[in-house]
Amino acid sequence: MKKFIGFLLFLVFLSSSLIASNLRIEINELVKTTQKYKIIDVRNNQNYSTSHIKGSINFPASLTYHNLSINGKITEPNKMQSIIQSLGIDINDNIVIYDDGTFFDASRVFWALEVYGFKNVKLLNGGFDSWKQLNYETSHEQPKINKSNYIATIDNQKxxxxxxxxxxxxxxxxxxxxxxxxxxxxxxxxxxxxxxxxxxxxxxxxxxxxxxxxxxxxxxxxxxxxxxxxxxxxxxxxxxxxxxxxxxxxxxxxxxxxxxxxxxxxxxxxxxxxxxxxxxxxxxxxx
Known part of the structure; x- marks a missing residue:
């Protein structure tokens, strides 16, 4: 009986570890699998235009706020739907988000996308500063984007x-x-x-x-x-x-x-x- 309980506890620990590995991605992993993901750069447009991870699209974290001068309320559904559609992102896409490495903006967009129904979202551990430090490929060119058919839904639990x-x-x-x-x-x-x-x-x-x-x-x-x-x-x-x-x-x-x-x-x-x-x-x- 004790062995069985121990085995169950191991499974619980293992499942928790899998949750952790599923929500972040290391740079050495992403650099080998970039084609599997829609990569989102949440820095401002100026920084993105100067240099970004090749193939990434720009979704400034500021777009997740309804009116940041007042408070942090999330962008309303109709506007968010339009933003996401214009970025060519679909609800079933596998997504990796990065900022400069502070994680605050990247985490904000991670949360916002989960609120709006996205399930397959990860954060890049280390962000763009770490990517550059390791001398991986960057670009100043914006990829061609085809508008998506995303329809906004809200997960009120988040x-x-x-x-x-x-x-x-x-x-x-x-x-x-x-x-x-x-x-x-x-x-x-x-x-x-x-x-x-x-x-x-x-x-x-x-x-x-x-x-x-x-x-x-x-x-x-x-x-x-x-x-x-x-x-x-x-x-x-x-x-x-x-x-x-x-x-x-x-x-x-x-x-x-x-x-x-x-x-x-x-x-x-x-x-x-x-x-x-x-x-x-x-x-x-x-x-």
Whole structure:
């Protein structure tokens, strides 16, 4: 019986490892398999036009925001459908996303595509800076694109709103994670008019998911991420937020790799912290 239980635990661990390997791709793997993927460069158009991975298409992360000057709400369905169609991306495509290597923009687009129904999406570990450092092929030419027939659908399990986050603050079956830095969490700094954090939120900074290797940012390993999130219970829904749903997307990616049920609150603190009808916890009592 003990051997059987041990075998089941091994299978659980193995399946978790497979989840991790399925959501990121290393550069030495991508360079051998570029033809298998639609490669998306999420840097701004100027950087993309100067140099990019050969064959990649440009989907600036800024296009995932409805109005970034207000908050981080995701682009509405009709506009997102038009953007994705114009890029020639179909729902069943195998996709690899990269940015300059910070992962915040790449993770934001990763999350946005999952919200809009895409299932086969990976992040390039190391990003374009690492690709260039290894002297792999780049180009300034844009590939020919044929418009796709993509129809927008939303996976509401991956998108948290002000309303669902309010529910999460009073629901013991959910955990809220503040991905901002500690000073913002305790209320010493704020991107909104009020200071502090959403009630019952715990603080796990987005930067905890990354490490520096040869002056390049890389995602931490599966084992390292497991240690960071070891106190979270897998039977609970996770809601994450930051200031505008950007850096929190890195936590989203990490938790997705680990097999958690997670949603990103897109409007994040710039919505919650500016709504004086909503409660906040301010440990520094600055407001």
């Amino acid at each position: 998108l948290a709103t002000k309303f669902t986050t309010q529910i999460a603050t009073r629901n013991n079956s959910q955990i809220i994670i503040d991905a901002r830095d500690y000073k913002s969490y305790i209320g010493q700094e704020s991107a909104a008019r009020r200071f502090g954090h959403i009630p019952n939120a715990i603080n796990i900074s987005a930067y905890e998911n990354l490490k520096r290797v040869d002056n390049i940012s890389k995602l931490k390993s599966f084992d390292e991420l497991t240690q960071i999130y070891k106190n979270l219970k897998r039977d609970k829904k996770i809601v994450i937020y930051c200031s505008v749903g950007k850096i929190a997307s890195t936590n989203y990616f990490a938790l997705r790799e680990l097999g958690f049920n997670v949603a990103n609150y897109d409007a994040s603190w710039k919505e919650w912290g500016n709504d004086f009808n909503l409660p906040v916890v301010n440990l520094s009592k600055k407001d």
